[in-house]
Amino acid sequence: MSAEFIAGIVVFVLAAFVGFEVIAKVPRTLHTPLMSGANAISGITIVGAVIAAATGTGVLAGILGFLAVTFAMINVIGGFLVTDRMLEMFKKIPGKR
Amino acid sequence: MSAEFIAGIVVFVLAAFVGFEVIAKVPRTLHTPLMSGANAISGITIVGAVIAAATGTGVLAGILGFLAVTFAMINVIGGFLVTDRMLEMFKKIPGKR
Amino acid sequence: MTELAYLAAGVLFIVGLKGLTSPRTARRGNRIAALGMLVAIVVVVVDLIGLDARLAWGIVIAGVIVGGGIGAFLAIRVQMTDMPQLVAAFNGFGGGASALVAAAAVVGSHAVMPTETAVTTSLSLVIGAITLTGSFIAFGKLQGIVPSRQVFPPGGQTTNAVIALGAVVAAGFGIFADSATAYWIATGLAAILGVTTVLPIGGADMPVVISLLNSFSGIAAAMAGFVIGNQALIVGGALVGAAGLILTIEMAVAMNRSIASILFSQFGGGATAEDIGTKPVNRANADDAAIALAYAERVMIVPGYGLAVAQAQHAVKDLANALEDRGIEVTYAIHPVAGRMPGHMNVLLAEADVSYDLLLDLDQANPKFSQTDVVLIVGANDVVNPSARTDEASPIYGMPILNVDDARTAIVVKRSLSPGFAGIDNPLFYEDTTLMFFADAKQALEDALAAIDAL
Amino acid sequence: MTELAYLAAGVLFIVGLKGLTSPRTARRGNRIAALGMLVAIVVVVVDLIGLDARLAWGIVIAGVIVGGGIGAFLAIRVQMTDMPQLVAAFNGFGGGASALVAAAAVVGSHAVMPTETAVTTSLSLVIGAITLTGSFIAFGKLQGIVPSRQVFPPGGQTTNAVIALGAVVAAGFGIFADSATAYWIATGLAAILGVTTVLPIGGADMPVVISLLNSFSGIAAAMAGFVIGNQALIVGGALVGAAGLILTIEMAVAMNRSIASILFSQFGGGATAEDIGTKPVNRANADDAAIALAYAERVMIVPGYGLAVAQAQHAVKDLANALEDRGIEVTYAIHPVAGRMPGHMNVLLAEADVSYDLLLDLDQANPKFSQTDVVLIVGANDVVNPSARTDEASPIYGMPILNVDDARTAIVVKRSLSPGFAGIDNPLFYEDTTLMFFADAKQALEDALAAIDAL
Amino acid sequence: MHLGIRNEQSGNERRVAATPTSVASFTDLGFVVSVETGAGIPAGFTDTAYTEAGASVVEDLRSGDSIDLLIKIAPPSESDRELMSASGVILGLVDPTANMDTLTAWGESGITSISMEMVPRTTLAQSMDVLSSQATSAGYAAVLLGVTKLPKFMPMLVTAAGTIPPANVLILGVGVAGLQAIATAKRLGAIVYAYDIRPETKEQVESLGGRFVEAETQEMEEGGYARAVDEETAEKQREALASAVKDADLIITTAQVPGRRAPRLIDRSMVEAMRPGSLIIDMAAASGGNVEGSAPDETVVVNDVTILGPTDLASRVATDSSRMFGRNVLELVKRMVVDGELTVDHEDPVVGPAIVAPISSPPEGANPSESEASE
Amino acid sequence: MHLGIRNEQSGNERRVAATPTSVASFTDLGFVVSVETGAGIPAGFTDTAYTEAGASVVEDLRSGDSIDLLIKIAPPSESDRELMSASGVILGLVDPTANMDTLTAWGESGITSISMEMVPRTTLAQSMDVLSSQATSAGYAAVLLGVTKLPKFMPMLVTAAGTIPPANVLILGVGVAGLQAIATAKRLGAIVYAYDIRPETKEQVESLGGRFVEAETQEMEEGGYARAVDEETAEKQREALASAVKDADLIITTAQVPGRRAPRLIDRSMVEAMRPGSLIIDMAAASGGNVEGSAPDETVVVNDVTILGPTDLASRVATDSSRMFGRNVLELVKRMVVDGELTVDHEDPVVGPAIVAPISSPPEGANPSESEASE
């Protein structure tokens, strides 16, 4: 295994630990916003998509790259925006007015 | 900066986050054992000490290496043992009998 | 330096995610995470520009515009109630993107991949594909496009096991034989598996499934990070993978379900928790009640016979104290016939040493409900039954009741939908603005108090 | 693969540390962390053997035997009460070891160090040296070798600032000029700084200081890790550095002190929290009370006038309920003259609906204390004053009291050491087996309840 | 419309049928109100207060105009009849069981009699339910009577002069009065046991912190009221109650079966087993008594156990009893005033069942409640 | 040693100086106990019970042997003197202020009189403190008396027949009786206000859920007792109390200054400002009264406000009052029995101050307490 790969594993494991620890008991009403926010973060794959799209050669790579960027971008932009909307509404308790 | 050094920083930061997150509200009675246990872990420097002692050349390096291993070993062995003793006693609430 | 910038993005993700776990910091948390994402994108662009090679920027820009546009449009246009399915859809796209990144790597690699890269590539493809299709089925179920009841593939869970095995074998072959075709087969099987696994799950369990798929999409991203050797993806992906898993477990616990029982349900499983009434109600738990109460300015408590049965007088006082400590105005509305004897509520509240000054009778309370944020109805039923006002056929028509439906939100604490002394159904329970908190009153109030303290 | 093995050690450290934060898992946690250490040591040895070079194993073995022996001897022989200072000493050795590792690197390096390595080397040296000497001063203070009161260096904190500046300048010179001598000067100044910073801190604040130095030793280890390029040191060191910092903050909060006020105290600062009485008492907080109560089998509650003043009757009932839910037997001992009128306690406990069956009077309670694990004395004073039994000169000599000192542990909840109605001091408060929980009774009981629920 | 309030004070009666507050409301409804001098004094309402509320205070109603609506808290008498206008209405505690013949006769001559006792006991009509309101007072007063007569403390007190044990109070019959008695005794710190034949009362007893005595119960009622039980059940009941009775310092019995003799819950042998100095208050003494040997308004001592049969309990809190009574009546009258006229509507679900005479529809309507109260 | 218990029942006195339980303990201490017939009946103790406890029940103590220790709950009389042996001891509520001359005379003839009222009120001696124990009963009974006389509910009740407001109860003087009155009224659900001249009582009032009326207080006491205040302070006090008095439905006053006339806290104008139907119970009526116009054991009505001055309050819970009294006396007697002999030790810190006659040391010892109770 390459040193880079091993370093990746170390980073992966540590980041996963942070992920485990960071989520303490979450109030139920925050479950959906948290899920949505976490989902938006998983759009980090946009970085990979940009690299793939920019560096890819050939039509197939181009198509794959374009789709990857598009998909990732939907996830990122949509994800953060919708989370923000949820949380905005969340300030007001569900109900009249 | 070397790639290795940068990888080290990434690991350092993530590990520090884990350290921050892992310590939630600790009951006061556990403060001392926790401190003691954490202290024992900081004896991980034994790894560096062993490397220094084993690979060092020259009298000065030898002395430094020997001292490093000795010190680190005191920390490691003493640290874990004393923590264990504290926790053993901790099972019984301070008091008679 | 790129790596350090990515690390900064990762730290922002961590801080943001942590913020999202508490109501006070949630919105800021989300924005911090978004900032992290911006940092990561800027870094990759700057980094690529620094590469000094001919790059297909057109494709990138096109993708950003199209994807960003679609995402923004959907996020802004969506109805409040449709948000969960939208999250599912977004998640599907995310998983798909990771699979595509891995696919691009397969297409673009001209040498034989090292084993470790091959493994992560296939993982990224398989997990990404499952996420993609699984999320879309979840979206469909919630949106009503796909039937929300349990739909089993022919052969049930056995079929799923076979498909899963097939995907593993294909991926294994791809890794050892370095065969692109094998990868595509594995990816296709995984896509099918996503569909067939989610279809048999009932609509009520969808939130848990979406959360799990969210965890998957994180892992897919991390795997894609290994494939292209990018630490930002590894950090962000691992973070979401782990956090999503914990969240999934918590959600399942909150719904009183195990993840296994959700995923591998047989006929007749699932969604039992919703079956109490025939008409739908908004169910709430202690956390929901806690948030509604803790963020209110004016709270009115309406005690009824159930408070007495549960002997919850001390619990209600404790809860009120906690709210008052937060600067919330708390009063009590006592209906003349609440309980089973004249003055029943007074006896109990006096025992808990609730000040007489806080007790409002019917005439004092009714004009106040419209300025009340939350009415907490504890074991009362007949005395808050709006059919006394609205339904001429009701045996209690004409009786003055506490007009709790004037308040912004009503939280009703009782054990079930069963009727009170008068034996009649209560339309209040089915109102949009009513949250039903089914529990013994004492337990419910204690739990809500704990939840408020934890906020 | 070495790196992965180190990672495994790191994971064991994380899991172990987490275990240490809860009473149920603490012991296991410590052992898991020790296992992690074993793994790390085995890995480095195997790795070195694999190096295929002439290595000074003799030195290593000698160090291991000497160090291990001393550590084990001290840890086994130490008195319970001397443990905190021993931890301080161990910590000093750890910090010293890290500095020595960096020193060996300086001595052993023949080429010019890259800047980053130079920086981490100097950090390791400086922080390690501070830890070494600071910890030993802390040890000395607790052991009584160094005076535990505040001892200021000539010039006070200004002197410290000058020394600190000197160390920074020397280290900077070392880094830019690659000068070993400059490193040694920086290290020496840091060692002095360790002494002069800790000397002015009062004995009562030592635990916080030790914890902070513990965090330092973690950072020193991590820096040493950078110096020799070893991830095990980085992970373990960073972990302890961060965890130690959080713990330090928590400890300071628990003592009602800020870290800054502890570190940079001027004359007359510090240790005020301990000055309530002249004789020493065991102070406890809600968590301590919670642990003592939650792990008891039989608890007796002794209410007094302070319960009435604090109107803590409902709080005491709630706490008792929580204990009963855990299967603990809870009773109440009512002294005939507790409170300020005959039956004072009865009125309150009846209001809180404590069953009459649980109330013991003096004659029923006294034989039971010796089988009681914890007596919780809530705002009572005269009625539990053992001088009525033992001190013929006492104005209450001969009055029958509740013999709470027969119980294994007594927790006394009151706001201060001030006397009760009879105006006399109470020797109970200074007993070894007594924990003093200074707080308003209602608040104290509510906090203890929250702490029990959180266990 | 001329509304009359008599001075009904006599012996134990200290209540008044209308308070100044309700008089003011009657005036608003369009009534001219006359009150006899001193009618409210023992209940704490002065003549001046009535005058200020808009009533004319007169020495004797007979000296004035005839009365269209006479409100009664005591049973009606011939002298009341004489006051009435041709189609006048008598409304109040008319005690239909005892006075049916008289009222029927009056009814034939045009006088309508409305019995507050027969207002249905539904959730809807609770604001007009005098049985509930007066039973509330009676249950409260019964405990206070008992506490004052008992030479012991109710609450437990641990004192330097020894521990005073809490009193044991037993409540038999857990209707409105019984529940109020439980609450009051519990407030005072007694250990309260209670029993009723209706099984749902167990939950109600416990909701007030009382302990339910586990004896025979029966799911059988009519409109929330208990039915009479057969002698075999009654015997089993008494056996099960015996030990609770024996241990009690104070017993309050409230058991009633509408239209029947009150059930006998405690017989002589049970009384004899009690500790000397104990006390029994039989609130059902007037309708036959729950306790063997009890007599209305008399003090009977059996074997050092005192048995009281007070019938004036509600009058002991005359101010509040009168207030509640006045409010109950007001609510009913409000319902009967249509377009400024007092109208007797036999079809009204609340008023209808309460009309004793004249009867428009087939009689046998002595069943006071029908609808929901039957869980 | 012959110990005598008389039948002291007369008028309002229903207590007895020893219970069967304490008689048994006296027997164990070596006393021969004689009890007059019927001594304990009104307190609930039968002659049989005394016999079973080891006493001989006699028609009249005069017909038997002379008495070495006579325990009294009522003040001593010449007929008591006649019973005594040459060096006999009379111990109990001997009312030293009123009877000093008599007792001194008896003392000169060899009879020792020990006043339970003068046992020091220290933490140590609390088990012998009859003032505390009887004040406990009196404070409790006062509230119950008030509640029974008041035609209103104590607690608030929200009912279908209107909301009944809680009663306002005001307690003036927060000693032992006052505290017990606060607790009892609070239990019954009243809103309780209280006031005392001693500032530390504020905390005590609040510890029972009462509200302290902020008026003039003074840090001035002797052994826990209040001193008399000058007329200026008293005037300020009354002004500050006026509005609390005006709003009260029930007032119970307990203020005493040992050895002095009770302070006048409520004057006529304050009474006149009260609502008609309100009630005042002046527990200090016998020592001059806290309320203008009150008289011992009489019912005075001023402007529709009733003022009672009961002196028999402790007797209203005769069983428990007697039990506590008996226990107090027993504890003191235990202290006095040395080697099986009754010994009067003038040096004893508890017994010494309680000896009224004969005086061994210089007199002026009428200051009943000295040590710690002076925070």
Ligand SMILES: NC(=O)c1ccc[n+]([C@@H]2O[C@H](COP(=O)([O-])OP(=O)(O)OC[C@H]3O[C@@H](n4cnc5c(N)ncnc54)[C@H](OP(=O)(O)O)[C@@H]3O)[C@@H](O)[C@H]2O)c1
């Ligand atoms: N006040 C009087 O004088 C009097 C006298 C007799 C009758 N009533 C009648 O009683 C009724 C009073 O109205 P209300 O609103 O107070 O009571 P209600 O209408 O009888 O409703 C009480 C509710 O409390 C719930 N409950 C019971 N135990 C509970 C527990 N342990 N925890 C949580 N909830 C519990 C029950 O629902 P779940 O089973 O789903 O939990 C029930 O629906 C009126 O109809 C009135 O007419 C009154």
Ligand SMILES: NC(=O)c1ccc[n+]([C@@H]2O[C@H](COP(=O)([O-])OP(=O)(O)OC[C@H]3O[C@@H](n4cnc5c(N)ncnc54)[C@H](OP(=O)(O)O)[C@@H]3O)[C@@H](O)[C@H]2O)c1
């Ligand atoms: N029962 C009677 O009839 C009667 C009558 C009169 C006098 N006394 C006398 O009163 C005494 C009763 O003994 P006791 O043990 O009940 O009481 P105590 O000896 O008076 O002690 C009460 C303790 O409660 C603490 N306290 C006060 N407020 C508090 C609060 N808010 N939270 C927590 N603690 C609080 C006080 O300490 P901090 O200030 O440090 O908090 C005080 O030391 C005896 O000396 C007895 O003789 C009794």
Ligand SMILES: NC(=O)c1ccc[n+]([C@@H]2O[C@H](COP(=O)([O-])OP(=O)(O)OC[C@H]3O[C@@H](n4cnc5c(N)ncnc54)[C@H](O)[C@@H]3O)[C@@H](O)[C@H]2O)c1
């Ligand atoms: N709908 C309403 O809002 C409302 C209002 C008031 C009363 N009520 C109901 O009306 C009913 C009657 O109340 P009430 O106080 O007038 O009753 P009541 O005075 O007629 O009788 C008193 C009690 O005696 C009990 N009893 C009869 N026979 C008995 C026996 N053999 N042994 C033991 N107990 C016996 C009855 O069950 C009843 O509880 C109750 O169910 C009450 O809840 C309903």
Ligand SMILES: NC(=O)c1ccc[n+]([C@@H]2O[C@H](COP(=O)([O-])OP(=O)(O)OC[C@H]3O[C@@H](n4cnc5c(N)ncnc54)[C@H](O)[C@@H]3O)[C@@H](O)[C@H]2O)c1
């Ligand atoms: N040491 C003990 O354990 C113990 C036991 C019992 C009583 N005590 C103390 O003894 C003291 C006396 O108790 P007591 O009940 O016999 O008192 P008491 O009967 O002599 O007087 C009753 C109350 O009247 C108050 N009073 C006097 N003048 C007043 C005025 N002008 N205005 C308002 N209030 C006035 C007094 O302060 C006192 O509280 C109290 O302090 C009590 O705590 C101590």
